[in-house]
Amino acid sequence: MPQLRKDPVLKQWVIISPERGKRPSDFKKTEQVIDDPKTCPFCEGNEQMTPPETMSFRTAGTSPNHKGWWVRIVPDNAPILKPDGDSDREGIGMFDAMNSIGVHEMVIESPHHHINIQNSTIEQVREVIWAYKQRLLEIKKNPRYKHFMIVKNSGAGVSNFSHSHSHIVATPIIPKRIEEELEGAREYYHYHDRCLFCDIIKQESKDKARLVHEDENFIVFCPFASRFPFEMEITPKLHMPFFEMIENHQVHGFATALQAALKRLETLLPGQPYNFVLHTSPCSDSYREFYHWHIELIPKLTKVAGFEWGSGFYINPTPPEDAAKMLREVKISE
């Protein structure tokens, strides 16, 4: 069972995986990327190669864990958090630890090996979003999970599977990074009686210098203090704390904005590995007024060195205004 341990200075939780128990020689091996549809556990027809599915969208009459699906969700093969057992919070001398209770599942975004969010139909992107929503609503019923997140690691060096997929992670505590967002947003709300994210969206929409895409419901922009070159934020324009409350009329706008951001990135920087994280409000009503769900999209272009680790200061060699202009102006196929 992986263990959660808390750093007493930074109050940052770390997942320690004793069963992975990596020794020095293990780090030298190059990790194999599974890129052959025959051995790919995410391809249609290979359903037996994954743990049994927790959810799928599939043709009426087909059976779970067999062909006939278009989006499929399965537990991760080597989960960082596990849904069974008690959290067993305990003190170890002055330190705090608990069992690594939680959910770690994979969303397989298409039955076909070479279809991803950039190159799929907009209908398929909408289905992936519906799957995120439906699975989150289900997981949220378990009161011991305080927060959940959707994470995507895409491309060489950031994922071992080339078949397009994302992760759903539910945690028994609110992660430090989210606590920090909540604190910043709460403070601004107390001072201004307005949502910080809403104000940023209004300014970006008006200013336009960092804008990448905008329509009636969604906006994509390069943040003013982008930590990374070509970093983007994707968020609904109307105040909305919980992603999983997304409604029918918004799903299409979100699918369009997400696909536009990824298509523009792919055209400008072909084959570029990237991560995205979807941040939604923790499972409580107390953040409703000042938290606003969003996606942070980070192309993996720069290395993070000692200064960034040691200070929390990032160095970005591409001003977000330049990045947004290039992303906006690049010609993409419709």
Added chain:
Amino acid sequence: MPQLRKDPVLKQWVIISPERGKRPSDFKKTEQVIDDPKTCPFCEGNEQMTPPETMSFRTAGTSPNHKGWWVRIVPDNAPILKPDGDSDREGIGMFDAMNSIGVHEMVIESPHHHINIQNSTIEQVREVIWAYKQRLLEIKKNPRYKHFMIVKNSGAGVSNFSHSHSHIVATPIIPKRIEEELEGAREYYHYHDRCLFCDIIKQESKDKARLVHEDENFIVFCPFASRFPFEMEITPKLHMPFFEMIENHQVHGFATALQAALKRLETLLPGQPYNFVLHTSPCSDSYREFYHWHIELIPKLTKVAGFEWGSGFYINPTPPEDAAKMLREVKISE
């Protein structure tokens, strides 16, 4: 002039370098590592290849920027912060920005290309520590710098120079990461009336499971909530907020502990790239009671993926107890 911009949600400062102005094609180039003593600007005899030195330890009678030195400090060629001009703090709509005022210098740790902290004499390591101390005391005289840090990026993929060197960085604000340490340490001090770092040191010294090296004045251990495999902390055992107040009798202990940690890492994981950061108290007396200077040493073994970026949760596949045992038991040449 690079610009400092503040993320309004996370209150995290980012350095935006418009003059680097990196475009998509710039990221594809592999960066050249300078590994030939003939073209290495840090080798003795090549002093004209760096900006003029700000400090050096050199033989009596030799001239600055010529041969005859054993430790030499020069401004960085492409500094992330610059000492000239005004900070010009300003609001851009709802955002905050200022000029990137500060100090960014390089400490050349030996005149010889292949000498580094692991393989040099202990006397040379002591000289490097004296140079750190003396230069920090000098920089500290300028009241506009609020914090300074020593950073080392060593090895392929983390530095463009193979000649052993480190960075001194002085910033006009206290970096977010240090603010977080101060906050955690302050809270513990208010509750317990004891320094959090002193308590951790006592527990690690007694427990021994995560201990790597200990002598009269210094301790090296793998932190309880290590974020990375084989991460180590090096710190004085007696309470000491300011590194730059290190005294004669402690310099030898620090040199020995630092060299021991790096030698053990090098023997266990030969040629392993690593970063270290030296955290010392900000330039103010108000942290004196609860802050405790230390080095964080991070071997670059794992990749940081979307989940870590998005949550601030780290996943460490090597329990620190296993890491410490291997580091402790590895045979090193004296």
